[in-house]
Amino acid sequence: GENVEQHPSTLSVQEGDSAVIKCTYSDSASNYFPWYKQELGKRPQLIIDIRSNVGEKKDQRIAVTLNKTAKHFSLHITETQPEDSAVYFCAAKGSRNRDDKIIFGKGTRLHILP
Amino acid sequence: NAGVTQTPKFRVLKTGQSMTLLCAQDMNHEYMYWYRQDPGMGLRLIHYSVGEGTTAKGEVPDGYNVSRLKKQNFLLGLESAAPSQTSVYFCASRLAGGNIQYFGAGTRLSVL
Numbered sequence: 450g451e452n453v454e455q456h457p458s459t460l461s462v463q464e465g466d467s468a469v470i471k472c473t474y475s476d477s478a479s480n481y482f483p484w485y486k487q488e489l490g491k492r493p494q495l496i497i498d499i500r501s502n503v504g505e506k507k508d509q510r511i512a513v514t515l516n517k518t519a520k521h522f523s524l525h526i527t528e529t530q531p532e533d534s535a536v537y538f539c540a541a542k543g544s545r546n547r548d549d550k551i552i553f554g555k556g557t558r559l560h561i562l563p
Numbered sequence: 564n565a566g567v568t569q570t571p572k573f574r575v576l577k578t579g580q581s582m583t584l585l586c587a588q589d590m591n592h593e594y595m596y597w598y599r600q601d602p603g604m605g606l607r608l609i610h611y612s613v614g615e616g617t618t619a620k621g622e623v624p625d626g627y628n629v630s631r632l633k634k635q636n637f638l639l640g641l642e643s644a645a646p647s648q649t650s651v652y653f654c655a656s657r658l659a660g661g662n663i664q665y666f667g668a669g670t671r672l673s674v675l
Contacts, residue, residue, distance in 0.1 A: 493666050498662065538606065542662060552608075553598075553605050555605035
């Protein structure tokens, strides 16, 4: 089955600097890669996603890149702000059959330092 | 449109007690999931369902049972709670053929 590895587990950056979180996946059939943000005590919420036929997607200060050959994808946050402090999860979804599941990485706790 | 609703929000159990967590969604989603979240472990899939009357095991199914008698509801049961089941439980749902997964607000369970 699919396995998603996420690094780093904790990341601290100065406010205004950029943050990068990296993930690798094992199943070459995976075709959808979402990123979820979870604030303290809240539910995970989708912030950006990318399909396997696209190499990069951007939404304001957030971007995701995908390298299908290497089976890795990354989240980039530019001009970080205090409200970016949260746990971020990457995930991958296969397309093999109707039981395809979204498998999550273990998460990255991002701290934005004042 | 409430989305995904979980009840209860908090619960404290004694070892050996049983309980049922309820997940309800009003988006007509076919797929529903139960995850547990523990520090440093991310979101681990317990059980899931691809439609009314069907369920399947996820990564960590032991000690849990589920039922999907109605399309909008997915129940997670603990028959004999253990301290190792202390966790935050999240339910999620999505459309068959869709990608976006919507989460409930979570249930914080402590087993003493």
